[in-house]
Amino acid sequence: MxxxxxxxxxxxxxxxxxxxxxxxxxxxxxxxxxxxxxxxxxxxxxxxxxxxxxxxxxxxxxANPRMSEPLFDDKATLRAEEKQHIAKAALELIEPRDTIFLDGGSTVLALATQLASMNHLTIVTNSLRVASALSGSGPRVIVIGGELRTLSQTFVGPLTGLMIEKLHVDTVFMGTIGLDIAKGLTTTDPREAYTKQQVIQSARRVVLLVDSSKIGAVSFVGFGAVADVDTFITDNGASKRDLQAIRKENVAVVTA
Amino acid sequence: MxxxxxxxxxxxxxxxxxxxxxxxxxxxxxxxxxxxxxxxxxxxxxxxxxxxxxxxxxxxxxANPRMSEPLFDDKATLRAEEKQHIAKAALELIEPRDTIFLDGGSTVLALATQLASMNHLTIVTNSLRVASALSGSGPRVIVIGGELRTLSQTFVGPLTGLMIEKLHVDTVFMGTIGLDIAKGLTTTDPREAYTKQQVIQSARRVVLLVDSSKIGAVSFVGFGAVADVDTFITDNGASKRDLQAIRKENVAVVTA
DNA sequence: TTGGTTCTGATTGAATATGATTAAGTAGAG
DNA sequence: CTCTACTTAATCATATTCAATCAGAACCAA
Missing domain, CATH: 1.10.10.10 (Winged helix-like DNA-binding domain superfamily/Winged helix DNA-binding domain)
Known part of the structure; x- marks a missing residue:
């Protein structure tokens, strides 16, 4: 029928x-x-x-994620308010004509959605979600391809590396699973870690967006030291001791 | 009356x-x-x-309430049924462990949604929508990055070319804006055309998915000849004369 | 009046949507 | 891995709904 x-x-x-x-x-x-x-x-x-x-x-x-508002699974809705605050603070660091990199992670995604109306920005990303969020609008979007990692919805692997090598951005905005003074920045997936490492090297400035629950956590694979970060943005749930320790590594700290 | x-x-x-x-x-x-x-x-x-x-x-x-607009006005819903038939026919050409390329275009997207459950497939694409449609499930997905072209939601440009060069797929499933025996395959955007051309060269087999309304149409930029196509799939609205002419170019023709 | 025009309502056969039934399929617990 | 409970696709019967046709009513003009 x-x-x-x-x-x-x-x-x-x-x-x-x-x-x-x-x-x-x-x-x-x-x-x-x-x-x-x-x-x-x-x-x-x-x-x-x-x-x-x-x-x-x-x-x-x-089917098309960009239509639905609170689309992303549980993760994005967790601590949504903190993430929003962090994203707003990150916004201050962006000049109108910058070229920036946004990696995966829900906090960075929150930032991405706020950039939709900035027409002269160039945004490079290896996150499918970020790409979808920006697909209709404003900024010039360049996506780093590669193999799609299902869980994080980001692109990883050798092809990704190949492409990152070619690009050099002003600022990278990055999330992390774990941040520990001694163990540095860590995440769950080796390929993801390798990609993050590469991105850090290709950027002039590294901004880390981290909600305070990640501070002190250590995940599986390291992708950098705390000192690799230029600016660190978190919410007001972070303890002063932790923030002091991070400042000692020569990192600018912003609490939103 | x-x-x-x-x-x-x-x-x-x-x-x-x-x-x-x-x-x-x-x-x-x-x-x-x-x-x-x-x-x-x-x-x-x-x-x-x-x-x-x-x-x-x-x-x-x-006729035009805001509410139902996204439902009925989306391009993908035009000739949805024909596209579905074409996609089903295309399904027959895919082996379980193939590596295939899917380019942009709504007919190809219809095919993509039907591949969500084929777990051993490797799918390469330069379409954001295809990537989104497959993001949660089944096949291994590799996305060709590059600059995001807003209108078609596909990746184009030099970075795209760089990546396509590295890859060689079994079969590419491709759409087109125009198909004309004399003028060949045409599309609206030069960068898009260049990408398509590259993809054709990197694939062992080229399958063209075209609803019959495109036959005889000529768009702006050419990206190949009819003879470059190995298999041509269209709906039953195509005239026998046109199909005969296409067959003469040594192209297998399937009507769905 | 007659004839023509235009709209309405009724009838009929065909098309369409819906719900029930059943067999096959899939996920999840043990 | 097997079992169970649930979900699905397919088929069918049924009840609406549709389009087409025809006949009648209202209206107007000569």
């Missing part, structure tokens, strides 16, 4: 829900809309062929 | 209702206005030809 016109009311309702929640379940749609599962599934299939959603077992997720 | 002057009151009443809620049903209009379903339908058909509304099964929706 060919579906030509099915109640657009329902499609709109589903789309609306997905804009808010990024994931819906068949059963829940049945209750909300008041139709049978079969109908809901037909609607979803239809929307999938239009490229609006992606069906998954049990329901559907939105 | 041509309707010249049917009660303007009714049309106005319907328009008024649609301004409030974006969906009306035939039955409900009958009760409100007090006429037969046949009349209501005639009114709706008339309003549709004037571009005021859109008829759907069971009633009508307003």
């Amino acid at each position: 060919l579906i030509k016109d099915l109640a657009p009311e329902r499609l709109e309702k589903i789309a609306q829900l997905l804009r808010k929640r990024h994931v819906v379940r068949v059963q829940e749609l049945c209750e909300i809309i008041g139709v049978s599962p079969a109908t809901v599934r037909r609607d979803l299939t239809e929307m999938e062929t239009r490229g609006l959603i992606r069906k998954v077992h049990g329901g559907a997720v939105s | 041509l309707i010249k002057d049917l009660a303007p009151e009714r049309l106005e009443k319907i328009a008024q209702l649609l301004r409030k809620r974006h969906v009306v049903r035939v039955q409900e209009l009958c009760e409100i206005i007090g006429v037969s379903p046949a009349t209501v339908r005639r009114d709706l058909t008339e309003m549709e030809t004037r571009g005021l509304i859109r008829k759907v099964h069971g009633g009508a929706v307003s």
Whole structure:
């Protein structure tokens, strides 16, 4: 059977829900809309062929992430407010015509969304999310390609390295999983670490965006020392002792 | 019968209702206005030809409300069904462990969404939308970086070229804006054209996915000849003469 | 009046959407 | 790995809804 016109009311309702929640379940749609599962599934299939959603077992997720607002999983919504503050502080460090690098990580993503209207900026990134967030608008966007690492949605690997070598940006804004005075900057994935290392070397200035919960944490692979950082931005949850220790490494510290 | 002057009151009443809620049903209009379903339908058909509304099964929706705009105006939803058929046919050409390239274009995107569950595939792409569509799942995804071209959401430019040079895929699935026997394959953007050209050279096999409306069209910049294509997939709206001409160029033709 | 025009309502066969059923498939717990 | 519970795709029957056609009512002009 060919579906030509099915109640657009329902499609709109589903789309609306997905804009808010990024994931819906068949059963829940049945209750909300008041139709049978079969109908809901037909609607979803239809929307999938239009490229609006992606069906998954049990329901559907939105297909084009840039449409949905609070899209990113749990991570981005955690400590959202702190991240927003940190991003605002980072904004102060950017000149209108800079060339900057944004790496993966939810705090950096928060910064990216605030740059959408800065038309003369050039933004280099190895993060799919950052690229999506900026895809429609303002700044010139250059994406470092490579193999897509699913978990972080960033590009890593040899091809990534090849491309980073060619580029030299004014400032890099970077996140990290762990920051420890003795053990330095650490993250979970070796390839990711290698990429971060390369980026640090190719940038004139390194700005680290870290919410205070990461301070003192140590992850798997190191990608630099605290002294490699030029400016360090965190929220006001950080202890003064930690911040003092970081300042001693000749790092400018900003608390937002 | 041509309707010249049917009660303007009714049309106005319907328009008024649609301004409030974006969906009306035939039955409900009958009760409100007090006429037969046949009349209501005639009114709706008339309003549709004037571009005021859109008829759907069971009633009508307003023609250009902000709400449903992203649903119906997205390019990807145009000829969605043909594109889906073409994508299904393309699926047949893929071996489980292939390395394939997907370029930008909505038909290719339709193919991408169908590959989400093929776990042993390696997919190379220069399209942000393809990357997003595949980001969560299944295949290994390698993205060709470069400067993001806003309109098509693809990566182009010298950095893109640099990376494509390094890679050699089994099969490339490609779309085009224009396909003409004499003028060959054409697209709107010179940088895009250059990228496509490079991709063609780096692939062992070239598969072109084209809905039939593109046949005979000529766009701005050429990026190859019809003979460069190995397999050509289109929907059943293509004329036999055109297909014959394409076959004469030593191209395998598939209609889906 | 007659004839023509225009709209409306009714009828009918075809098209379409929906929900139920069933067999196959998938995820998750043990 | 197997089992269980849930989800899905496919098919079918049913109830709406649609388009087309025709007949009748209202209106106007000669």
